[in-house]
Amino acid sequence: MLIELEHVTKVYNQGLANEVTALREVSLRIDDNSMVCLRGASGSGKSTLLSIIGCVFQPTSGRVAIAGKQLSRLPDRFLTLHRRRYIGFIFQNFNILPALSVEENIMLPLVPLGMRPMVMREKAAVLMERFGISHRRRFPAGQISGGELQRTAIARALVNDPPLILADEPTAHLDSRLSHEFMDFMADLKAAGKTIVITSHDALVTEHKAVDRVIDIRDGRIHVS
Amino acid sequence: MSVLARHLNILDHTLSSLWRRRLKNLSVLLVFAGVIFLIASFQLVTRALTETAEQALVAAPEITIQKMSAGRQVAVPLAYSEKLSGIFGIRRVVPRVWGYYFDEVSGANYTVLGLERDRMPASGQLDLVLDQGESPAPGRSGAALIGRSVQQGLERKGGSLLSLFRPDLSMVSFTVAGVFKEETDILTNDLIVLDIDDARDLFLVPEDVATDLCVYVANQREVPTIAKKIADALPDTRVVTRAQIRKTYQVVFGWRSGFASVCLLTALAAFVIFAWDKASGLSPEERREISILKLLGWETRDILAIRLWEGILVAGLAFVLGCTLAYIHVAFFGASLFRPVMVGWSVISPSLRLAPTVQLSQFLLIFCFSVLPYMAATVIPAWSCASVPAESALGGV
Numbered sequence: 135m136l137i138e139l140e141h142v143t144k145v146y147n148q149g150l151a152n153e154v155t156a157l158r159e160v161s162l163r164i165d166d167n168s169m170v171c172l173r174g175a176s177g178s179g180k181s182t183l184l185s186i187i188g189c190v191f192q193p194t195s196g197r198v199a200i201a202g203k204q205l206s207r208l209p210d211r212f213l214t215l216h217r218r219r220y221i222g223f224i225f226q227n228f229n230i231l232p233a234l235s236v237e238e239n240i241m242l243p244l245v246p247l248g249m250r251p252m253v254m255r256e257k258a259a260v261l262m263e264r265f266g267i268s269h270r271r272r273f274p275a276g277q278i279s280g281g282e283l284q285r286t287a288i289a290r291a292l293v294n295d296p297p298l299i300l301a302d303e304p305t306a307h308l309d310s311r312l313s314h315e316f317m318d319f320m321a322d323l324k325a326a327g328k329t330i331v332i333t334s335h336d337a338l339v340t341e342h343k344a345v346d347r348v349i350d351i352r353d354g355r356i357h358v359s
Numbered sequence: 360m361s362v363l364a365r366h367l368n369i370l371d372h373t374l375s376s377l378w379r380r381r382l383k384n385l386s387v388l389l390v391f392a393g394v395i396f397l398i399a400s401f402q403l404v405t406r407a408l409t410e411t412a413e414q415a416l417v418a419a420p421e422i423t424i425q426k427m428s429a430g431r432q433v434a435v436p437l438a439y440s441e442k443l444s445g446i447f448g449i450r451r452v453v454p455r456v457w458g459y460y461f462d463e464v465s466g467a468n469y470t471v472l473g474l475e476r477d478r479m480p481a482s483g484q485l486d487l488v489l490d491q492g493e494s495p496a497p498g499r500s501g502a503a504l505i506g507r508s509v510q511q512g513l514e515r516k517g518g519s520l521l522s523l524f525r526p527d528l529s530m531v532s533f534t535v536a537g538v539f540k541e542e543t544d545i546l547t548n549d550l551i552v553l554d555i556d557d558a559r560d561l562f563l564v565p566e567d568v569a570t571d572l573c574v575y576v577a578n579q580r581e582v583p584t585i586a587k588k589i590a591d592a593l594p595d596t597r598v599v600t601r602a603q604i605r606k607t608y609q610v611v612f613g614w615r616s617g618f619a620s621v622c623l624l625t626a627l628a629a630f631v632i633f634a635w636d637k638a639s640g641l642s643p644e645e646r647r648e649i650s651i652l653k654l655l656g657w658e659t660r661d662i663l664a665i666r667l668w669e670g671i672l673v674a675g676l677a678f679v680l681g682c683t684l685a686y687i688h689v690a691f692f693g694a695s696l697f698r699p700v701m702v703g704w705s706v707i708s709p710s711l712r713l714a715p716t717v718q719l720s721q722f723l724l725i726f727c728f729s730v731l732p733y734m735a736a737t738v739i740p741a742w743s744c745a746s747v748p749a750e751s752a753l754g755g756v
């Protein structure tokens with residue numbers, strides 16, 4: 135999926151004493167079926183940029199188009215609908231619900247779609263098989279290992295087969311073996327035709343061979359070196 | 360993507376999340392069901408008592424005339440009815456002879472009521488409240504209709520004839536023509552209905568007086584006017600209308616049920632506040648869960664639907680459970696838990712069986728005061744949380 139940002143600015147708490155400008159006039163183009171890495175120090179605005187690409191919220195100003203479709207002026211509800219059709223999000227802390235089973239966690243994005251339970255289970259089963267967590271199907275997610283948690287998070291991001299995968303500092307809490315494993319999974323997804331955007335300042339990610347482009351961010355601006 | 364399928368999925372999700380916290384949810388359910396049980400039981404009892412009183416009033420005359428002397432009720436001369444002949448609108452004046460009879464053998468107190476049934480407009484209704492037998496032909500002497508406790512006394516003695524003693528200790532016997540239904544126990548349990556002449560004979564009441572006079576009126580709307588005219592014509596009598604009797608009943612029942620209702624509503628309010636407190640302080644985990652669901656593409660209405668289902672399941676189940684138990688309590692156990700509260704009534708008739716009538720509006724009222732606030736307490740706090748943007752689950756650790 136082609137992603138285009140023009141002069142995107144994001145201001146948190148606008149007009150209040152704790153106003154923060156997280157992004158300033160960011161313009162950016164991410165090609166279809168590419169893997170892009172957003173690199174920058176903590177607080178530089180990576181997550182904010184990823185959230186705007188991921189339709190979590192609107193920019194304060196500027197324009198966002200995904201696959202040629204203008205998203206910047208759509209109301210929140212349409213953002214949600216767009217998000218659940220086109221975007222798979224892998225969160226920094228995975229955001230897995232610990233009380234739910236691995237299978238239930240993976241099926242969560244499908245529940246409000248009104249899909250039949252049989253179909254939902256099949257889709258989850260295929261992914262659990264692929265990521266080698268089938269034996270943990272009924273385990274509460276709070277009781278599985280870090281690697282299994284990561285795979286559960288990836289499976290959940292893929293369950294509605296989105297063309298665009300976003301990952302926010304996915305390796306921050308992983309050891310190098312699991313980080314490698316994660317990047318290999320991402321490389322497979324790119325080979326399968328997905329577009330991938332990852333934020334990270336981890337060399338293991340930024341220097342991976344499947345990464346097409348690294349974009350540096352400093353103080354809310356794209357930094358060209 | 361049908362709405363039904365979406366709701367089924369969300370219901371499924373809700374059920375498994377309720378199950379995960381089954382201990383907490385079960386305790387809320389039980390407390391809630393308990394409160395509803397108390398309130399519904401109470402409503403049913405009050406209703407049953409009022410209903411019985413109403414039933415009795417249907418058979419009661421529109422106006423009763425009692426003669427008063429030194430503040431006490433004394434026999435009314437039959438000649439008084441002639442003084443009423445000038446009052447327009449009176450259909451009929453019928454005398455009654457009644458009194459209390461102490462049975463020394465069983466130690467029980469009976470109410471003996473002598474009626475001139477051939478002249479009473481509603482006498483046909485007597486058959487409707489009979490369980491066995493039928494009322495004897497009007498004017499036939501030597502036959503009695505009796506209440507259930509009278510019949511039980513008779514069975515213990517092993518006789519089929521009802522033998523009573525006059526004040527001079529000579530004996531009169533009556534055949535039992537019929538027994539009153541259980542449902543009217545509160546009024547008929549200790550009742551013996553005789554022909555008026557038999558009652559005169561039993562109590563040795565002279566031919567020219569009666570215990571009171573029943574006045575039947577052609578047009579209901581004229582009752583107050585006619586009552587006033589009677590009071591004017593007969594200054595030494597007390598004139599009681601059916602509406603006044605009803606009011607007395609209502610005051611008695613109303614006071615009791617009012618008092619208890621206040622107590623119970625307080626309990627309910629306490630529960631609702633407790634529920635509110637629990638729900639409005641959404642725990643950090645719950646907040647996190649809601650924002651994660653939003654990030655995963657759940658809409659605000661999907662999240663509210665979870666809450667709605669949760670409320671419906673817990674409160675609905677508690678409501679059904681509480682109401683069912685209340686019905687069983689009142690219908691099959693005679694509201695035994697309430698005996699200590701309703702002292703007066705239990706003294707009147709300790710072995711009283713209540714026949715509760717289920718009235719939809721009562722349950723609707725309980726529903727509105729219990730289930731609806733609970734639902735509001737579960738849904739509204741989630742609303743404020745679910746309508747904030749999803750980003751709070753993003754970012755940091």
Ligand SMILES: Nc1ncnc2c1ncn2[C@@H]1O[C@H](COP(=O)(O)OP(=O)(O)O)[C@@H](O)[C@H]1O
Pocket residue numbers: 146147154155156174175176177178179180181182183750754
């Ligand atoms: N929800 C928010 N409200 C207010 N300020 C925020 C919020 N999220 C991020 N910020 C601020 O915006 C800036 C960029 O944050 P972020 O995009 O999370 O950076 P990164 O992911 O690169 O660490 C930081 O100064 C941060 O404090």
Ligand SMILES: [Mg+2]
Pocket residue numbers: 180181182302303754755
């Ligand atoms: Mg971040």
